[in-house]
Amino acid sequence: DYEQIGDYDIVLASRCLNGISNIKETVLTLDEIANKYVYITVFGSSSHKYKKEKAKIAGKTFKAGTDYSVLFMLLKSLGIEANIVQLECNNLKEYSDMDEAIQRSMWKLGELEEENKIALENYFKEIFVKNDRGNWVNPKDKTDLVLIWWKKE
Numbered sequence: 723d724y725e726q727i728g729d730y731d732i733v734l735a736s737r738c739l740n741g742i743s744n745i746k747e748t749v750l751t752l753d754e755i756a757n758k759y760v761y762i763t764v765f766g767s768s769s770h771k772y773k774k775e776k777a778k779i780a781g782k783t784f785k786a787g788t789d790y791s792v793l794f795m796l797l798k799s800l801g802i803e804a805n806i807v808q809l810e811c812n813n814l815k816e817y818s819d820m821d822e823a824i825q826r827s828m829w830k831l832g833e834l835e836e837e838n839k840i841a842l843e844n845y846f847k848e849i850f851v852k853n854d855r856g857n858w859v860n861p862k863d864k865t866d867l868v869l870i871w872w873k874k875e
Contacts, residue, residue, distance in 0.1 A: 724754050731758045737867070740765050740787035746796060753802065758874055764790050766808065766866035779845050781838040782831045790868040797872070804872040811865035816857040820846055823858065 733756040742748050752760050767789055777784035790806065797804045817823040820843050827842060828834055834842065850858040 723751060727755055729755055729757055732756065732761065733759070734761045736761075736763045737765065739793065742788075745788060745793065746800070749793070749797065749802075750800065753800075753874070756874055759871060760874070761869060761871045762793070763809070763867050763869050764788075764793060766790060766868045768866045769863060772860075772862040776827065776842070776845070777831060779838070779841050780827065780831050780834055782834075790870060793870060797870070802872050804870050807869040807871070809867040809869055811867055813865055814853070814859040814861065815863055815865075816853065816855070816859055817850075818857055820850075820858070823850070823860075 733752050735752055739745055739748065739762060749762075752762070765787060767786065770784070770786055773786075774784040794804055794806055815826075817826070823846050824834075824839055824843055846858075846860070849862055850860050853859045
């Protein structure tokens with residue numbers, strides 16, 4: 723909150739609003755802290771198809787965070803005229819081996835039954851490719867970030 727943090731010219735909140743239950747309160751605090759600009763990056767929705775596919779194979783239900791368009795409309799309802807920029811991200815997550823890919827997937831998906839681990843590993847073996855550093859990458863899992871920003875009046 724403002725009393726703990728104080729105020730700053732620029733506030734940057736990167737990838738931290740996905741999963742926040744009371745976004746309105748958080749956004750109002752960010753706006754209060756900022757003297758000049760607020761920059762927020764959130765995950766976009768273009769990778770949802772892959773994430774749903776991966777969750778299904780893992781025997782889990784895909785739960786998308788709050789879409790950036792909802793955040794934009796919330797800001798508008800609060801009288802904040804924000805800008806939206808789809809960021810150009812060309813990086814792919816890298817894995818040294820399939821086990822690392824499974825372990826990092828479990829961090830998001832939770833524990834998996836053995837048959838779902840095997841199914842997920844087989845799925846990864848079908849779609850992963852090696853990059854020039856010798857690591858495995860998933861061309862379907864490109865980072866998707868959206869920048870929402872506004873200038874304080």
